[in-house]
Amino acid sequence: MNFDAITITDIARELHLSISTVSKALRDSYEISETTKKRVLEYAQEHNYRPNPMAQSLKKGHSKSIGIVVSNIDNQFFSQVINGMESEAYSQGYNVIITQSHESYDLEVQNVNHLTHRAIDGLLISLSTETNSVEHLKKLQKQGLPIVFFDRVSSEIETHKVIVDNFKGAYQATMHLINCGYRHIAHITSSAITSVTSERLSGYKQALNDGGIKINEQYIKYCPHGGMDLNEIEQAVDELLALKTKPDAILTAWDRITTSTLALLHKRKVQIPQDIALLGFTNTLLADVLNPSLSAVQQPAFEIGRKATEMLLSIINSKRPVTEFETVVLPTELFIRSSTDKTYKPDQ
Amino acid sequence: MNFDAITITDIARELHLSISTVSKALRDSYEISETTKKRVLEYAQEHNYRPNPMAQSLKKGHSKSIGIVVSNIDNQFFSQVINGMESEAYSQGYNVIITQSHESYDLEVQNVNHLTHRAIDGLLISLSTETNSVEHLKKLQKQGLPIVFFDRVSSEIETHKVIVDNFKGAYQATMHLINCGYRHIAHITSSAITSVTSERLSGYKQALNDGGIKINEQYIKYCPHGGMDLNEIEQAVDELLALKTKPDAILTAWDRITTSTLALLHKRKVQIPQDIALLGFTNTLLADVLNPSLSAVQQPAFEIGRKATEMLLSIINSKRPVTEFETVVLPTELFIRSSTDKTYKPDQ
């Protein structure tokens, strides 16, 4: 079955005009008489003519759309980021194409391949947890594809980046736990190779140091698949619960790890925060209505997306090659709720 | 700034070959000698040649990608649907392009415009709550664009559709509430013009009838923006709470309405289920860890997406125009948790 839409050629033939006349009439060129314009426009309208964007892009050399690669769209953090991207892109006349890597390196490469090479004018990407080589992106950048990283960035590629202050976010969160009196604070995080992981880990460790608490490596658990694999998290939680000195608090570093850990603690009848307090990085809108309401480090997701897009479009629209790059660091916000604070009362 | 990637013409020039020889060598044609193939391939590799998909699509008349329009990707129902779509599409060598209508008719039209006319080979769409005219889709279909509806469908367009048994889902849910002893059952639903709304409303009413309970129109609240506008839901909830005979149970018909209602009841210090029981259509993975754990009507989202894509690809790949269309109806599943059942204990 074929898509037999009407083309500019069809209109020209039917109206006994040349192709170029039709093209100009359609774009309301001053060269064309009103009468002709009217005829063309009416015919086009009637037959529901729509320009073929592929042909237009091929001709013009740009597609007015930008590609997005995130790990999972059902992660509220990413969907909020995407909303920010859409907002900025639309306001500048661009469309966005969203793809998911599902934390898989292979899928990431496949998506990038699909998106690239003039099918998009630029790329916004947060690396998958599996990704430790960015050769596929380096090549593209060398070819002139504007790329902006957000969230999970690579230090191997020089370009604009938008991240949050992960160190400080984790530091503040850990400090809060210490201030609440917790002394055995575990940390469940993602793949060790991801930028975000190491920054948050450093913040966690620094806070422990500053709080005079010795770092216990048994309390630090990695989930290489960033929470996509529930077994990983389950194993991490169970190992923590099996320790002879069980942790009295857990700081989870990733959205999905946070909610999964909550569910797993539930299943194991662990009282939160009485037995173990829980504090996690997450942007879920449901933090208030979870059981218990969840203390969370939240990221300015919409602004991350908006800013990253603004920077990408500035590269795309730049007359000359851009060589000076900037890394924007936005602050996180700590919300205290009952999963860490026994005295917390909702509804101020 | 421009994307100056290497083209087949560049390779031909450098290697003193014709364009077509290069093209054939690249596609490993039997016509080309191994030596030439090797030279071309090596040069291409070295200079990181990548075919321009726009040119390919323009030439071949298809893009091997399908467009998706949903209201919001951060709705777990839709993200699960999309996962099903990706799964089926990838397995057949297609890519997907995801867009959000944010429940806005205008955005829906804009997205469809962006996607259509050979930029995609087919369209998978769930209508926005605002949409009550489908002329934009009718036109496209007339031009030969294969379209498959899922979730929120239009009766005005004949094509394949994938939905769930909304009537039965709502009927069973309402019956469950009746069986639990609730007699004043309210229903907060979405826009009255959406297919899903009326089907679920009918199921609700039928169950009340069968349960010998008189239908009270004051107990039925519409949120035309499908939960995108929190004020709508807030007003609905407050109106219900202000009634002289307050409802003792609420059936919410949409994902976001369900979670928002839960949050609003929290804020108003309403005890669930003691004061008011809550049961909602939702696919959130967090139902178990909400406070209280949430009774829910869940949809087979992944399968909806998979099936819809399978049907779309069958139209796309059909040799002759397809005129016989099918509507697939999948079952919903009712999960009982503590928001309706006072005796519910997690962890079987």
Add this chain to the structure above:
DNA sequence: GTGAAAGCGCTAACAA
């Protein structure tokens, strides 16, 4: 005011 023609990058029928 209108049209002819070149070309964006690629494929494929046909020629050599």
Add this chain to the structure above:
DNA sequence: TTGTTAGCGCTTTCAC
């Protein structure tokens, strides 16, 4: 085995 050529749908320069 390789090359020539036409053409996908559109824009744009240059003639007429």
